[in-house]
Amino acid sequence: MKLSEIAKIIGASFDGEDIEIDSMNTLSDATSNELSFVANSKYVKEIANSKAAAIICDEKTASEVPKESVALVVAAPYWQMAVVSEYFAPPLEDNDAKEAIIGEGSVISPKAEVANGAVIGKNVQIMAGVYVGSNVTIGDNVILYPNVVIYRDCKIGSNCIIHANSTIGSDGFGFATNAQGVHKKIYQNGNVILEDDIEIGSSTTIDRAVFGATLIKKGVRIDNLVQIGHNCEIGEYSVLVAQSGSAGSTKLGRNVVVGGQAAFAGHLEVAPFNTFAARSGITKSIKESGKTFAGFPVMNHREWLKLQVKLARLIK
Amino acid sequence: MKLSEIAKIIGASFDGEDIEIDSMNTLSDATSNELSFVANSKYVKEIANSKAAAIICDEKTASEVPKESVALVVAAPYWQMAVVSEYFAPPLEDNDAKEAIIGEGSVISPKAEVANGAVIGKNVQIMAGVYVGSNVTIGDNVILYPNVVIYRDCKIGSNCIIHANSTIGSDGFGFATNAQGVHKKIYQNGNVILEDDIEIGSSTTIDRAVFGATLIKKGVRIDNLVQIGHNCEIGEYSVLVAQSGSAGSTKLGRNVVVGGQAAFAGHLEVAPFNTFAARSGITKSIKESGKTFAGFPVMNHREWLKLQVKLARLIK
Amino acid sequence: MKLSEIAKIIGASFDGEDIEIDSMNTLSDATSNELSFVANSKYVKEIANSKAAAIICDEKTASEVPKESVALVVAAPYWQMAVVSEYFAPPLEDNDAKEAIIGEGSVISPKAEVANGAVIGKNVQIMAGVYVGSNVTIGDNVILYPNVVIYRDCKIGSNCIIHANSTIGSDGFGFATNAQGVHKKIYQNGNVILEDDIEIGSSTTIDRAVFGATLIKKGVRIDNLVQIGHNCEIGEYSVLVAQSGSAGSTKLGRNVVVGGQAAFAGHLEVAPFNTFAARSGITKSIKESGKTFAGFPVMNHREWLKLQVKLARLIK
Numbered sequence: 008m009k010l011s012e013i014a015k016i017i018g019a020s021f022d023g024e025d026i027e028i029d030s031m032n033t034l035s036d037a038t039s040n041e042l043s044f045v046a047n048s049k050y051v052k053e054i055a056n057s058k059a060a061a062i063i064c065d066e067k068t069a070s071e072v073p074k075e076s077v078a079l080v081v082a083a084p085y086w087q088m089a090v091v092s093e094y095f096a097p098p099l100e101d102n103d104a105k106e107a108i109i110g111e112g113s114v115i116s117p118k119a120e121v122a123n124g125a126v127i128g129k130n131v132q133i134m135a136g137v138y139v140g141s142n143v144t145i146g147d148n149v150i151l152y153p154n155v156v157i158y159r160d161c162k163i164g165s166n167c168i169i170h171a172n173s174t175i176g177s178d179g180f181g182f183a184t185n186a187q188g189v190h191k192k193i194y195q196n197g198n199v200i201l202e203d204d205i206e207i208g209s210s211t212t213i214d215r216a217v218f219g220a221t222l223i224k225k226g227v228r229i230d231n232l233v234q235i236g237h238n239c240e241i242g243e244y245s246v247l248v249a250q251s252g253s254a255g256s257t258k259l260g261r262n263v264v265v266g267g268q269a270a271f272a273g274h275l276e277v278a279p280f281n282t283f284a285a286r287s288g289i290t291k292s293i294k295e296s297g298k299t300f301a302g303f304p305v306m307n308h309r310e311w312l313k314l315q316v317k318l319a320r321l322i323k
Numbered sequence: 324m325k326l327s328e329i330a331k332i333i334g335a336s337f338d339g340e341d342i343e344i345d346s347m348n349t350l351s352d353a354t355s356n357e358l359s360f361v362a363n364s365k366y367v368k369e370i371a372n373s374k375a376a377a378i379i380c381d382e383k384t385a386s387e388v389p390k391e392s393v394a395l396v397v398a399a400p401y402w403q404m405a406v407v408s409e410y411f412a413p414p415l416e417d418n419d420a421k422e423a424i425i426g427e428g429s430v431i432s433p434k435a436e437v438a439n440g441a442v443i444g445k446n447v448q449i450m451a452g453v454y455v456g457s458n459v460t461i462g463d464n465v466i467l468y469p470n471v472v473i474y475r476d477c478k479i480g481s482n483c484i485i486h487a488n489s490t491i492g493s494d495g496f497g498f499a500t501n502a503q504g505v506h507k508k509i510y511q512n513g514n515v516i517l518e519d520d521i522e523i524g525s526s527t528t529i530d531r532a533v534f535g536a537t538l539i540k541k542g543v544r545i546d547n548l549v550q551i552g553h554n555c556e557i558g559e560y561s562v563l564v565a566q567s568g569s570a571g572s573t574k575l576g577r578n579v580v581v582g583g584q585a586a587f588a589g590h591l592e593v594a595p596f597n598t599f600a601a602r603s604g605i606t607k608s609i610k611e612s613g614k615t616f617a618g619f620p621v622m623n624h625r626e627w628l629k630l631q632v633k634l635a636r637l638i639k
Numbered sequence: 640m641k642l643s644e645i646a647k648i649i650g651a652s653f654d655g656e657d658i659e660i661d662s663m664n665t666l667s668d669a670t671s672n673e674l675s676f677v678a679n680s681k682y683v684k685e686i687a688n689s690k691a692a693a694i695i696c697d698e699k700t701a702s703e704v705p706k707e708s709v710a711l712v713v714a715a716p717y718w719q720m721a722v723v724s725e726y727f728a729p730p731l732e733d734n735d736a737k738e739a740i741i742g743e744g745s746v747i748s749p750k751a752e753v754a755n756g757a758v759i760g761k762n763v764q765i766m767a768g769v770y771v772g773s774n775v776t777i778g779d780n781v782i783l784y785p786n787v788v789i790y791r792d793c794k795i796g797s798n799c800i801i802h803a804n805s806t807i808g809s810d811g812f813g814f815a816t817n818a819q820g821v822h823k824k825i826y827q828n829g830n831v832i833l834e835d836d837i838e839i840g841s842s843t844t845i846d847r848a849v850f851g852a853t854l855i856k857k858g859v860r861i862d863n864l865v866q867i868g869h870n871c872e873i874g875e876y877s878v879l880v881a882q883s884g885s886a887g888s889t890k891l892g893r894n895v896v897v898g899g900q901a902a903f904a905g906h907l908e909v910a911p912f913n914t915f916a917a918r919s920g921i922t923k924s925i926k927e928s929g930k931t932f933a934g935f936p937v938m939n940h941r942e943w944l945k946l947q948v949k950l951a952r953l954i955k
Contacts, residue, residue: 182522231844
């Protein structure tokens with residue numbers, strides 16, 4: 008898409024050299040053929056080092072945009088980013104892609120759907136009612152139980168098991184909201200990557216990234232009815248018990264254990280080898296490692312036990 | 324169904340003029356060809372103004388029934404209402420209805436099922452494994468991702484997106500229980516109405532109304548794994564984050580924001596423009612507007628923060 | 640499978656009489672052609688009475704194994720049990736089984752899949768996208784709404800209703816973890832049994848047992864998005880409201896009422912006729928009956944109300 012077209016769509020003035028924009032990305036990850044944006048003062052400091060071809064920003068921030076980038080100045084950068092995101096959204100299915108490639112020994116139920124462009128490894132079992140989207144890649148020895156849905160462009164490693172009715176790669180919960188309270192969808196043009204040796208329960212939902220990937224690392228175990236927001240990263244061998252969840256962009260280190268119904272706020276970093284008791288509510292990043300936490304907001308598990316004793320006394 | 328038959332089924336004496344009863348409804352909404360009931364002293368005051376053709380009630384309440392209505396007197400009105408509800412339940416699929424009508428430019432996967440009587444608008448994309456029940460209406464430019472299920476008689480507006488494995492219109496959780504602890508299903512003969520411009524995540528469940536409609540208003544955003552009970556009403560542009568839920572008959576005003584894992588008790592009214600932090604538990608109606616709440620039971624968000632400070636001191 | 644082969648796989652020395660092992664089971668339930676294991680000092684006292692043909696154990700525990708059983712001594716019994724469990728896992732579908740038997744008056748959507756060996760009763764309605772696994776038995780007058788998944792070997796009684804996108808019999812969340820933090824799947828070779836007159840909401844997940852059965856007794860009502868862990872037992876006429884859950888091996892008595900988002904830890908026993916308010920967190924067995932509880936950890940509901948009053952005072 009031409010930069011001049013984008014400028015026109017969002018009502019930004021533009022008279023520089025026109026170039027082709029391939030996609031959108033964050034300030035820090037954008038390359039010289041990508042469009043980025045800044046809509047939150049927290050990210051202003053990242054502008055200077057951005058390699059983005061162009062940056063949607065407001066008037067106040069325009070002076071921070073490096074000379075190599077084009078500043079597309081608008082009144083409401085987040086809203087306009089949402090507007091433009093739709094233009095970079097691929098079609099639901101890539102009908103131009105080649106027929107799916109199915110590896111030796113793999114069994115695809117005639118009641119499953121494997122879209123064009125998918126590449127399926129060896130000895131994979133895809134049961135009835137499964138949907139595998141365009142350009143999805145799946146490794147060897149994978150089992151997809153009935154009615155699993157893998158959205159387009161996601162990547163599943165080898166030796167993974169996904170139980171019935173789970174969804175990998177649905178859109179992250181992203182939108183801009185204007186002064187009238189109306190929401191505008193931010194198209195989620197990233198994907199989900201599952202590394203090898205992962206098992207996922209039934210009716211679990213893992214959202215695709217807005218840009219880049221939601222990443223589930225090697226050996227992770229996820230139970231039923233778990234929610235993983237867009238752009239999360241779940242470290243190797245971490246364990247997420249049923250009905251737990253994480254808001255977007257949170258990163259768990261390796262071997263983090265998350266109890267049932269526990270939940271993480273967004274944009275956190277959690278050090279490896281921590282354990283969170285059932286129904287923990289984690290609202291801050293955790294730098295210590297090897298600890299057990301409980302409560303909402305979380306505290307050291309022993310302190311939580313002490314607190315329960317104190318509360319029991321309160322009612323006597 | 325003849326009123327005399329209904330009387331016979333529930334063992335009520337009846338010797339008035341026999342009439343045809345079309346359906347069941349609440350005391351306040353019932354019309355002169357509908358059956359209603361009163362099973363809770365809270366609703367006795369609504370009897371006098373009811374237009375219902377007949378009212379199932381106990382002996383004590385019979386004298387309150389207006390002259391224009393027939394009192395069907397039974398020992399256990401709620402149980403008998405449940406018994407009768409089955410007779411008004413339509414078949415799972417309306418095989419007598421005409422073949423579904425599909426608008427121009429709409430694409431229905433051959434692996435989807437669209438039942439008779441459905442009316443689909445223009446440029447709708449219905450992906451593999453989707454089920455669209457009898458007499459469902461769908462507006463224009465709607466996307467139903469794989470394995471979405473829309474139960475019969477529901478209405479979906481234009482420009483809606485529903486993600487994989489979500490269910491619209493499953494039965495509300497309604498039953499009567501007798502003295503032996505045995506439950507009798509109350510058939511949920513209402514539907515779900517989604518207005519325009521709504522996006523719903525994956526594995527979310529929205530139950531159909533027992534009578535009337537569960538209503539999701541224009542522009543609402545619902546995340547993954549959210550539960551909406553029967554007869555709820557979600558106001559325009561409200562936002563429900565993942566794993567939140569509402570029990571039946573609760574009404575949210577416009578632009579209410581509901582954090583992850585937050586939940587509402589049933590039969591509440593919540594004023595517009597309120598925000599509920601993650602895991603809020605709302606047990607009372609909220610008349611103030613534009614506030615932020617947290618905790619269970621909810622309090623002003625600032626008070627909740629203060630409480631956390633106090634609790635932290637308790638354990639020192 | 641020969642006992643000598645098992646010994647070889649897990650690296651245990653074995654020079655007794657070789658016998659055929661049919662399956663794996665717990666110490667107390669194993670019969671003389673089954674393999675068991677002991678991996679937790681809590682269960683050592685059950686060894687003496689075990690009828691198991693052979694018991695995987697560590698060196699310290701070997702002397703407790705009765706003379707009639709073979710002790711298979713390994714360094715990490717739980718891990719080795721997980722290793723062996725895979726060998727007893729049946730294939731995903733039993734293609735050698737006879738074609739499914741469908742009772743009179745039953746209607747199976749051509750878009751549903753009923754695997755070989757299934758036995759379906761009379762007047763059953765199996766809607767589009769449903770998957771019924773090998774050797775599943777279903778009673779009479781059952782309704783399976785679209786996209787319900789019943790894993791192989793599960794049993795569904797008569798007069799049951801299961802709403803869309805629910806999963807019965809997915810694998811329990813079981814694995815062994817070694818010193819490097821790597822997980823090894825414990826194959827879940829049990830099943831789920833639903834007795835008669837049960838209704839289950841949409842997107843609910845009920846896991847199959849590791850050994851034996853997860854049991855849902857007569858007349859139970861389960862709402863949407865509920866999680867039932869492996870080997871749970873839910874007593875007659877119990878009611879589980881939306882988004883509640885139970886970890887594995889917990890047993891509820893009859894007519895237990897579980898509020899929305901409430902949850903049980905694993906391995907508990909809960910007496911009949913108790914009620915748990917929404918979001919209760921139950922971490923201990925409950926022997927009293929007929930009470931109402933609330934809070935996390937749960938307390939008497941009245942005490943919980945008193946506690947809220949005290950907490951409200953704290954912030955004044």
